[in-house]
Amino acid sequence: MAYNILIVDDSEAMRVVIKKILRMTGLEILVLEAGSGSEALCLLDEQWVDMVLTDIHMPNMSGVELIEKIRNNQELQKLPVMVVSTEGREDFLAKTQKLGVAGYLKKPFQPTELRNAILAILEENNADIQPTTANDDEDGDF
Amino acid sequence: MQISNPQQQMMMRMAISEVFQKMFFMIPLADLVVAKGKQFQCFVPIACPPDEELTLCLKIDQELALSLTENFLGLSGDDISEAQSNSTVLEILNMVAGNFLNQIDPLGRYQLGIPVAGIPKEGTISICEEFNFESHSLVVLLRGSIS
Numbered sequence: 001m002a003y004n005i006l007i008v009d010d011s012e013a014m015r016v017v018i019k020k021i022l023r024m025t026g027l028e029i030l031v032l033e034a035g036s037g038s039e040a041l042c043l044l045d046e047q048w049v050d051m052v053l054t055d056i057h058m059p060n061m062s063g064v065e066l067i068e069k070i071r072n073n074q075e076l077q078k079l080p081v082m083v084v085s086t087e088g089r090e091d092f093l094a095k096t097q098k099l100g101v102a103g104y105l106k107k108p109f110q111p112t113e114l115r116n117a118i119l120a121i122l123e124e125n126n127a128d129i130q131p132t133t134a135n136d137d138e139d140g141d142f
Numbered sequence: 143m144q145i146s147n148p149q150q151q152m153m154m155r156m157a158i159s160e161v162f163q164k165m166f167f168m169i170p171l172a173d174l175v176v177a178k179g180k181q182f183q184c185f186v187p188i189a190c191p192p193d194e195e196l197t198l199c200l201k202i203d204q205e206l207a208l209s210l211t212e213n214f215l216g217l218s219g220d221d222i223s224e225a226q227s228n229s230t231v232l233e234i235l236n237m238v239a240g241n242f243l244n245q246i247d248p249l250g251r252y253q254l255g256i257p258v259a260g261i262p263k264e265g266t267i268s269i270c271e272e273f274n275f276e277s278h279s280l281v282v283l284l285r286g287s288i289s
Contacts, residue, residue, distance in 0.1 A: 108241065
């Protein structure tokens with residue numbers, strides 16, 4: 001089974017790194033990328049996405065605003081969203097928890113932390129997921 | 143709770159070290175080194191409403207920026223564009239700033255802005271941390287002071 005995962009981050013470098021970590025999951029993943037919240041909403045409107053990974057601090061539309069818009073859209077409100085952000089302060093964590101995020105990972109992170117978090121979320125939302133161990137021998141390098 | 147300047151410096155050092163250890167598998171040496179060749183500079187505004195503003199600035203040897211980008215993106219030097227190198231350094235600054243704020247301001251009074259390339263307006267320097275990465279210089283400055 002292939003998964004469509006959308007990465008939303010205004011940093012091109014971070015999108016590249018997350019893409020590499022998604023490859024480490026050993027799953028068949030089609031990666032979609034958006035450099036802003038509005039670009040992400042357009043993509044979500046056009047195609048099926050199994051999971052969103054979003055940053056919080058982005059110009060024009062913050063990650064929190066993006067999640068609010070996703071939750072207010074009847075077709076997307078159950079879409080698993082994971083936050084990957086430098087923001088780790090209590091009020092932001094509480095805000096995103098209220099919005100029902102599936103996971104929150106603070107940057108900086110180790111590649112295996114993100115890989116495991118993604119696998120756990122996909123597993124929770126897709127009973128038939130069989131994460132392979134093909135890349136388990138990797139040392140966690142980007 | 144008031145956090146003294148030496149405590150702030152320690153927190154900044156920890157924030158920088160954590161970013162480099164986790165994302166680049168490198169341990170920065172807190173050491174003076176003369177800047178070499180061209181440098182890249184960027185900054186991120188940190189606002190505390192209603193009118194307090196700090197700026198966190200990063201100055202890095204471009205050769206070091208290229209080497210960090212190779213490490214981060216897994217590309218070889220010849221394949222790296224200036225935009226990719228700049229994007230990597232801006233992301234480093236973003237992570238350092240966020241990590242520092244998480245420690246110094248757990249209640250979220252300060253709001254982190256978006257990092258941009260360039261030189262910020264003048265301001266009193268309250269923290270200056272200089273690092274040596276394989277004989278290349280990386281400097282992080284905080285302009286303005288945390289009350």
